[in-house]
């Protein structure tokens with residue numbers, strides 16, 4: 522009897538690892554975590570080569586590199602969307618052309634024999650920041666990543682907002698002006714088309730071509746880091762490109778406050794690093810456009826804390842959350 526109990530407890534104690542995977546545009550990362558830890562006991566990083574065949578095989582290989590036989594309870598994945606987190610199917614992500622209606626979760630479960638849960642990278646970064654980063658202790662959180670696009674994640678009343686179809690929280694495609702610039706998604710006037718990195722540069726180049734003066738020349742590889750440097754040296758046009766992006770971002774976030782009423786706003790992504798150039802005009806615009814000033818009381822506006830690990834740690838949080846739901 523004692524031996525029997527001992528045997529059972531050994532088996533239970535052995536099944537403790539969670540694997541998290543982050544599928545990015547350039548790299549696939551996989552890591553294995555012990556309970557209550559955010560420091561991986563194994564980590565593997567490989568090139569995604571997203572536009573070339575064999576992405577799934579590279580993903581399986583990355584998971585195998587951190588796999589521990591008999592010890593893994595589940596796998597969580599942060600993947601580019603659009604995808605359906607309820608069914609684990611990637612719909613038609615532009616980043617990985619060969620994944621068209623691709624049943625990623627089912628195929629991985631078939632391969633590894635454990636439950637697999639996934640959601641899009643921005644939702645996972647928001648979940649990661651909530652559980653382990655800048656949003657800890659908050660019940661209502663809006664996360665925005667501003668880089669080549671704009672992605673969003675929402676925690677509402679201590680739950681990740683996924684929606685009926687799993688397509689909730691697509692904050693980058695909040696419509697600001699139907700006659701606005703072309704968005705990365707093919708529609709017009711979404712907040713991404715005003716305030717993402719490429720949108721800021723596009724506006725700057727348009728103004729240059731229209732005859733506005735700047736210390737910088739129009740250049741196809743111009744980035745927001747160069748614009749920020751010029752703005753800090755007093756370049757009026759570069760400064761106004763960030764002011765405009767901040768102005769529209771304030772309008773979008775005024776909408777988000779009215780919908781989600783968060784206690785914390787978290788900004789991640791490379792463009793957020795420019796700081797006051799973007800965020801001073803943003804805050805002015807937000808105060809001007811918000812429906813009621815009470816939304817701003819005790820509102821924490823902060824930078825993301827997890828950096829490149831946000832998606833991976835969000836995937837870890839998702840897998841742990843789902844295994845508790847099913848326990």
Ligand SMILES: [Zn+2]
Pocket residue numbers: 693694704705706707708711713
């Ligand atoms: Zn869009």
